[in-house]
């Protein structure tokens with residue numbers, strides 16, 4: 001018996017493993033299963049982006065780049081964001097190896113052990129667990145479901161959130177459009193939150209990865225963002241990704257927008273985490289941004305049709321209430337009588353060959369709900385709906 005058995009830090013041992021993975025891992029790739037459990041488009045990255053990466057490799061782009069990313073990519077992101085929001089200079093932008101890495105770097109930049117972090121939930125689990133790795137205590141403010149039974153929606157109770165953002169709170173974690181609910185924050189709510197956070201020196205960690213996936217917007221190309229209303233010195237850090245807008249989940253490319261005063265330290269952290277994102281991937285990112293508008297337009301149109309189809313289809317099933325999401329790519333619906341959605345989703349896999357994500361994966365507030373990623377063809381969605389219908393009919 002060793003005197004010092006190997007173990008990881010207690011904080012890491014205490015992290016919750018992903019319940020989406022708990023459902024998916026056993027059956028991932030099994031023939032016959034229809035999976036809608038992950039947040040991933042069903043289309044491969046468009047040709048011209050893949051060609052750009054291949055060309056970069058053929059030209060020998062196999063070396064480290066600057067910690068902050070290639071100047072041309074930072075400039076491209078800067079003009080892209082400046083077109084959507086206020087002017088954002090390239091010196092405030094750092095390229096990262098994915099959106100999730102952007103979140104980890106942000107947490108490493110600002111969170112001390114023992115800090116109090118507030119997260120608006122239900123929420124993608126990584127956003128809750130990452131601050132905990134740095135030793136933060138995370139408390140949650142739950143979105144409210146369905147005040148209007150005729151048109152159920154997820155809503156933020158702004159007074160409840162402000163009450164939770166007490167002086168001394170280090171950061172607010174907010175993801176809008178939200179994974180899993182599709183909730184989109186309003187400009188008025190953002191202004192109230194920003195004023196409150198300024199007053200108490202609270203950081204806003206804004207996860208903007210779904211900012212382009214918004215529906216019924218009367219022509220607005222983007223969800224409201226804290227980057228629209230903050231000044232460059234505000235305690236706002238926005239993280240983003242190429243994964244969703246340009247159909248590039250497997251490429252692992254993202255970025256951070258931070259106040260200038262943090263950039264030197266962010267550069268150190270990038271060096272000690274990954275050094276830089278791969279050069280040939282960054283070259284593909286430049287092309288995606290410069291020529292990708294049409295991809296985004298087509299994707300939004302396709303997802304809106306998919307959302308409307310699945311929303312109507314699920315609401316017609318007995319015992320299901322599905323609010324219509326305003327953004328992102330998920331329906332987060334209530335299943336009457338479901339008290340253990342982890343078990344329910346495991347049964348759906350075993351008994352109906354249907355892969356969905358349990359609501360409890362997104363915090364205790366998500367229990368009773370199930371998430372369905374609708375970034376898929378109508379035929380596949382219909383196939384999935386039929387399986388759910390048959391399963392429910394057998395109960």
Ligand SMILES: Cc1ncc(COP(=O)(O)O)c(C=O)c1O
Pocket residue numbers: 039098099100101124175179207209240241242243249252253254
């Ligand atoms: C809310 C949210 N933030 C960040 C990410 C990370 O995206 P990626 O690491 O693929 O860039 C995801 C991916 O599903 C997400 O849902």
